[in-house]
Amino acid sequence: MHIDELNELAEQIRTEQGSCQHCVRVCMAASCQSSGADDLMKRLEDAAPEGDQVQVKSVGCMGLCSAGPLVEVRSQGDDRPTMYQHVESQDAEEIMGSLGGSVIKRLECPTSIPFFQRQQKIVLENSGVIDPENIEDYIAADGYAALVTALTESNPTEVLHEVNLSGLRGRGGGGYPTGLKWSTVAKMPATQKYVICNADEGDPGAFMDRAVLESDPHRVLEGMALAAYAVGANRGYIYVRAEYPLAIERLKKSIRQATRKGLLGANICDTPFNFDIEVRLGAGAFVCGEETALMQSVEGERGQPRPRPPYPAELGLWGFPTLINNVETYANIAPIIRHGGDWFASLGTERSKGTKVFALAGRIHNTGLIEVPMGIPLREIVEEIGGGVPDGRRFKAVQTGGPSGGCLPEQQMDLPVDYDSLREVGSIMGSGGMIVMDETSSMVDVARYFMEFCMTESCGKCVPCRVGTYQMHDLLTKIAAGKGTSADLALLEELCEVVQMTSLCGLGQTAPNPVVSTLQYFRHEYENKLIRDEFTDSIHETEEMEAVS
Amino acid sequence: MPLQRIKPTPPSDDKRWKLIDGTMRRNGYAGHALIETLHSVQDAFGYLDDPAMKFVASALNLPLSKVYGVATFYHLFTLKPKGEHTCVVCTGTACYIKGAGELIDGVSEKYEVPLGETTADRKLSLLGARCVGACGLAPAVVLDGVMLGKLKGDDLLEHIEKVI
Numbered sequence: 001m002h003i004d005e006l007n008e009l010a011e012q013i014r015t016e017q018g019s020c021q022h023c024v025r026v027c028m029a030a031s032c033q034s035s036g037a038d039d040l041m042k043r044l045e046d047a048a049p050e051g052d053q054v055q056v057k058s059v060g061c062m063g064l065c066s067a068g069p070l071v072e073v074r075s076q077g078d079d080r081p082t083m084y085q086h087v088e089s090q091d092a093e094e095i096m097g098s099l100g101g102s103v104i105k106r107l108e109c110p111t112s113i114p115f116f117q118r119q120q121k122i123v124l125e126n127s128g129v130i131d132p133e134n135i136e137d138y139i140a141a142d143g144y145a146a147l148v149t150a151l152t153e154s155n156p157t158e159v160l161h162e163v164n165l166s167g168l169r170g171r172g173g174g175g176y177p178t179g180l181k182w183s184t185v186a187k188m189p190a191t192q193k194y195v196i197c198n199a200d201e202g203d204p205g206a207f208m209d210r211a212v213l214e215s216d217p218h219r220v221l222e223g224m225a226l227a228a229y230a231v232g233a234n235r236g237y238i239y240v241r242a243e244y245p246l247a248i249e250r251l252k253k254s255i256r257q258a259t260r261k262g263l264l265g266a267n268i269c270d271t272p273f274n275f276d277i278e279v280r281l282g283a284g285a286f287v288c289g290e291e292t293a294l295m296q297s298v299e300g301e302r303g304q305p306r307p308r309p310p311y312p313a314e315l316g317l318w319g320f321p322t323l324i325n326n327v328e329t330y331a332n333i334a335p336i337i338r339h340g341g342d343w344f345a346s347l348g349t350e351r352s353k354g355t356k357v358f359a360l361a362g363r364i365h366n367t368g369l370i371e372v373p374m375g376i377p378l379r380e381i382v383e384e385i386g387g388g389v390p391d392g393r394r395f396k397a398v399q400t401g402g403p404s405g406g407c408l409p410e411q412q413m414d415l416p417v418d419y420d421s422l423r424e425v426g427s428i429m430g431s432g433g434m435i436v437m438d439e440t441s442s443m444v445d446v447a448r449y450f451m452e453f454c455m456t457e458s459c460g461k462c463v464p465c466r467v468g469t470y471q472m473h474d475l476l477t478k479i480a481a482g483k484g485t486s487a488d489l490a491l492l493e494e495l496c497e498v499v500q501m502t503s504l505c506g507l508g509q510t511a512p513n514p515v516v517s518t519l520q521y522f523r524h525e526y527e528n529k530l531i532r533d534e535f536t537d538s539i540h541e542t543e544e545m546e547a548v549s
Numbered sequence: 550m551p552l553q554r555i556k557p558t559p560p561s562d563d564k565r566w567k568l569i570d571g572t573m574r575r576n577g578y579a580g581h582a583l584i585e586t587l588h589s590v591q592d593a594f595g596y597l598d599d600p601a602m603k604f605v606a607s608a609l610n611l612p613l614s615k616v617y618g619v620a621t622f623y624h625l626f627t628l629k630p631k632g633e634h635t636c637v638v639c640t641g642t643a644c645y646i647k648g649a650g651e652l653i654d655g656v657s658e659k660y661e662v663p664l665g666e667t668t669a670d671r672k673l674s675l676l677g678a679r680c681v682g683a684c685g686l687a688p689a690v691v692l693d694g695v696m697l698g699k700l701k702g703d704d705l706l707e708h709i710e711k712v713i
Contacts, residue, residue, distance in 0.1 A: 030682060030683060034683060034686065034696030034697075034698060035698065065683075065684070065685025205642030205680060205684055206680070243625075243680075243681065283584055283625040284624035284625035284626075284679070298581070302618055302622040359684060361642075361643035361684035361685065362647070363646060367684060399642065433642065435643055441646060446646075450642075
């Protein structure tokens with residue numbers, strides 16, 4: 001296929017779709033589906049008038065999960081679509097009846113709120129717009145244009161150059177420059193290389209990657225194919241959690257569709273470039289998000305990490321150079337190649353380019369999926385986009401980065417959200433989970449919750465992580481139960497440092513972060529729970545004296 | 550000339566073994582297909598028992614210790630049969646903040662079953678999940694494959710009662 005042929009096909013599909021008067025989109029992502037979108041979809045299809053005047057389409061995540069099931073109506077000649085929230089299946093007939101007429105006020109979801117207005121979508125541009133199970137929809141939205149252009153008109157070095165220029169950093173949490181990683185793999189002289197997509201989204205409270213895979217799977221495939229072309233690989237694996245059955249099904253379907261269209265497989269676009277993708281299932285192990293553990297798991301072994309170096313870029317899957325990136329990183333590649341690295345580099349902050357997808361959850365009005373430019377203040381995300389804390393309660397902390405991240409208090413709310421600023425204040429960007437907590441959450445309990453997570457998820461290979469997390473969990477349980485002493489707290493702090501410094505992989509090295517950050521900002525909560533002894537008494541006395549003076 | 554592979558016989562003449570053989574065949578009976586194969590055994594039979602693991606080990610030409618090692622390493626694999634109904638409570642951060650703990654305690658108390666176990670009459674298994682990715686619906690529970698969200702008070706117990 002040549003780019004002209006692809007453009008022609010895209011134009012043809014667009015004309016076909018443009019012929020219908022009204023397009024009714026139903027969000028079929030996991031969250032809306034579990035609130036009854038399946039039924040609703042059937043009822044809408046039944047209620048739709050005969051002919052091709054009305055098109056009912058199942059699409060991916062529209063973002064505002066807390067208001068689901070969501071339905072969007074777009075009529076021709078009307079530039080602003082109408083969105084309906086909390087739609088039930090018995091509303092189907094009413095919606096069909098209202099097409100071309102007035103908006104149903106009872107169900108209308110205001111799209112003028114900051115939740116929709118403040119977002120900037122690159123990764124999620126097709127999410128909630130196209131039918132994820134239909135490759136033609138993706139092609140009509142300029143899909144695969146980047147791949148076909150790159151294969152037929154540029155060489156791998158030019159693709160690498162654009163990615164380098166874009167300043168894209170790994171979206172899995174580490175923030176390692178993507179271009180640098182690609183260049184290292186590209187430089188390796190090996191004949192066999194692999195590309196892996198890390199879709200083992202294990203952070204509790206994060207669902208960005210799942211939304212991308214469910215809403216726009218072809219974008220990930222295109223990104224992987226571009227990566228393979230740039231580094232010289234011919235085989236790819238997507239390592240996805242078995243807990244995401246819908247994402248797995250859609251990925252497998254997309255791979256079949258793309259292969260049939262000649263966009264994957266042998267001699268893509270009549271060039272010598274071959275690329276096949278296979279889906280591999282995880283089996284519920286958080287540590288498999290670590291790249292060396294992930295490769296072990298792809299090989300069918302226990303997912304235990306090994307020391308680095310050698311890095312996967314040198315010695316990876318089955319001993320060959322391997323490129324591993326996260327879902328969201330690959331999802332950024334096609335737009336970068338399409339619009340150029342300069343365009344991407346113009347978004348975001350100086351050291352963190354582009355946008356970031358966050359899963360907003362916890363004690364907040366608008367839970368759901370958002371994509372915002374890097375550098376946006378935390379306050380804007382929580383108070384404006386998220387709509388603040390409900391039920392008149394007071395905001396207490398926002399947790400970013402999952403079990404490897406930290407809790408940030410009110411005084412850090414004006415912080416710009418980017419890789420470096422978050423790290424400076426003791427948290428991390430992580431993969432993008434953002435959990436808001438109000439005054440009812442005890443920070444000691446939160447720290448204990450994450451430590452319990454790390455303790456059970458520790459693979460057991462190295463002692464600091466296996467034993468350290470267990471001991472820290474014991475100490476936190478003791479303190480949370482009001483039975484801890486100041487000596488326990490001191491020991492806990494010492495253990496934090498030891499586990500951070502001496503663990504083998506990222507899981508252990510970052511496991512103490514939730515404790516460290518809650519100690520940094522909410523130390524009084526720990527101290528209030530301690531049994532009063534001479535030492536704590538003296539602290540309280542000095543505090544009281546200071547307060548008096 | 551390569552040696553003819555001798556195919557081990559399945560533990561029983563249950564038809565479901567054909568599915569499992571299909572998974573292994575698609576992967577060329579390679580050792581790296583172990584996790585996929587165990588998934589397909591668990592999908593077919595609900596859990597992994599000793600005869601199944603022995604069969605997989607010999608079919609993929611792996612030591613039994615390795616099959617056992619992998620089966621016990623990953624949380625999703627279970628060596629014990631599940632109850633007739635399963636109630637999976639999400640214990641992800643968002644659900645935790647919104648009260649997943651109380652949901653677990655409620656079920657535990659009423660049906661006298663600790664988390665991760667099955668009731669004595671094998672009717673109900675109470676399980677925890679790391680995160681089902683439905684944070685917008687927190688606290689969320691997957692009851693017999695159906696997702697229930699935004700559960701309050703005794704909602705969950707009522708749902709379970711309806712199923713059982």
